[in-house]
Amino acid sequence: MIGSPSLALQKAIVDALSRGVPEVGGRVFDVVPPSAAFPYVTIGEGQDLADTADCYDGTESFLDIHVWSRAVGFPEAKRIAGKVRHALHDADLPLDEHVLLLLHFRDQRPLRDPDGVTSHVAMTFRALTQPA
Template sequence: MADPSLALQGAIYPRLQADCPSVSGRVYDRPPQAVVFPYIGLGESQTVDDSADCVDGVEVFLTLHVWSRAVGRVEAKRIASEVRSSLHEAELDLGANWHFHLIEHRSTTVMDDPDGVTSHAVITFRALIDAH
């Protein structure tokens, strides 16, 4: 059976491309060497078994990263807000193999990157999915 986190990534990628105008479509699984700022990076995921009687379910915890080189943290916070608005309680289609139940925002942390130039937002979500 396919990986539910991969199906989730496939569903959120085009949604972020469309719903986050501040990054002009710059949403990456792995950013290119000469990346243009700001952008969203699809980050870490963790899949945890959430099975019950007759249900093959999982919880997927997904981390997204926002990177900005604008002065201050305002741009990073604005983009993080766009990400949250796009995905929190969204209806997603994960294809024929998975039944999507929900995705919810868990936390957002905005910080300065150690390079002293870049602002970084870390946004986490939790999704509930089970197999068809």
């Protein structure tokens, strides 16, 4: 049985961002440890949709990636978000048990955290995959 395409995608994205965005120093989390230093990136919410046809069993996935910073204002968070976009948009990432057909940046939303200190950029990516 083939595993989850979104899990395979998450693993590949964590690997790519840990190598490709030095500002976060490998701090790319699913669950953030209490002692995590800023800035960091989190893998957030997502959605998988069936993308099927005759003889084709694909998946369309949407994945949110969040950039978190405690530097003053949005500049640091937006710079890191730009590097995340560059590292992932149209990337050819290897996936376990799946083939990545497409990975595209969709949008980003800069947000002010209610704590008044933390800047946050929420980004959404779209991926098309199929079993290997």
